[in-house]
Amino acid sequence: MLKEERHKYILDQVHLHHRILLNDLSDALNVSIDTIRRDVKELHHEKKLKKVHGGATSFGFMTFSKDDGNIYLQSKKIQIAEKTVSLLSEGQVILMSGGTTNMEVAKLIPKKLSLTVFTPSLHVAMALLDHKDVEVIFLGGKLLHDAKFAVGGTVVNALSQLRVDLCILGTGYLDANHGLTEFDWEVIQVKKAMIRASKKTIILSVSDKLHSVQKYKTCDLTAVHTLVTELDPQDPLLDAFREFDLKLV
């Protein structure tokens, strides 16, 4: 394995997990701990990550931003959010799930665009309330401590009485064969209900999450109308998704 490849892998891992142990890297890359140490030291000097005793963390790890203050991933998410916002139009009634990408969308909605948004995500709701012209309706229910996301019967019930224009699903894992998957069963139920309640479904996914599969399935790709990533729609990484009847943005 080339040094460059190792460096890329290390950075990816750090960006994805915000922290990483040198031992794990050594195992994963099959090189001695010393080599990893040298790699990380180098990346530290290049200011690409921060070396700490026993491992490394991404910059911004120490910030108090609730989301992941990860510049790398963050910029991808902002790109996605910008594309997504351009798909919205005046007066629409939409549904938004949670996740940091969706939060970026919420932040980037133009101040003068009037919308009605239903969401079960505390973070998204909070971000939306900055927009005076957006009416925000929170779908109440039992809140998950980590995701700050409402789940359960009341949410699904409320959703069953809606019929909105658009549904924007953030986070989640995407794969051409297995569709959209998640690791939390309760979240799945809500997302399913969201899809049912909408005429169109838009999926947001940073490329890191493409081609990965989790335990539970939300839906097949046939239920999705648009896939937004930070990649160019022509990018070969997206080839696997072209066989489906969905718009790549």
Add this chain to the structure above:
Amino acid sequence: MLKEERHKYILDQVHLHHRILLNDLSDALNVSIDTIRRDVKELHHEKKLKKVHGGATSFGFMTFSKDDGNIYLQSKKIQIAEKTVSLLSEGQVILMSGGTTNMEVAKLIPKKLSLTVFTPSLHVAMALLDHKDVEVIFLGGKLLHDAKFAVGGTVVNALSQLRVDLCILGTGYLDANHGLTEFDWEVIQVKKAMIRASKKTIILSVSDKLHSVQKYKTCDLTAVHTLVTELDPQDPLLDAFREFDLKLV
């Protein structure tokens, strides 16, 4: 777990709750109390927090309150919150309205106290979600942009199906003759429903808001069981309220 991670967690907790017990940290992070002690001592030397006997506090909890950066008011609110928290007991099911005072209550709830809390306030919900032993149910509805508070039929409806132990109403204006008053009609409707849904009602009020009257009325003082202020219960400022059958704290 990396030392760096512990430090981040500790700082997050301190900033969120103003104060934190070393024991709670030790439990939460699964390391010995000595390690926590060393961590906190280190952060203290870095001036990131202030170490006190038994725990740590944030340097300027005042700087963190976006709303009223008023140190005096803030510390009054924290006093009220401390008194209020002491009124809670294990396993209770309670309702909490919004407001900054109620948010302080949410932050100060002991880590190991298990409760079920219903609230229509985004801020309170957010603060509560930091307590793993508190089940948080958000009362969904249309959100008010400024108050970040859910109002409307769905909230009132959901409340009409509840019968809980306790209801903690923050903010609002209080006067012996006119009772509890507010300036927002929609909020009134929700608060009324909250009072109806509870066996007991606790009102929190900083002394500044005593003896002032607003446009709409939430309830008479006869509906209130406990009034918590930052004042000593004997304080003459509270004399006007003694004729009612309520507990002064």
Add this chain to the structure above:
DNA sequence: GCAAAAACAGCAAGAACTTGCAAAAACCTA
């Protein structure tokens, strides 16, 4: 002033880090 809780100091085991070195691989240059 007493008992309990918290803080402190010192110790020891283990983990992580540093340094120097030598073998192997990659990279010139003639």
Add this chain to the structure above:
DNA sequence: TAGGTTTTTGCAAGTTCTTGCTGTTTTTGC
């Protein structure tokens, strides 16, 4: 392509850091 140079990598020895435990001292609440 051969020979020399540079870079990369793994190993080993010694050092420092981290952490939990001990017993002792200080603080706190009653």
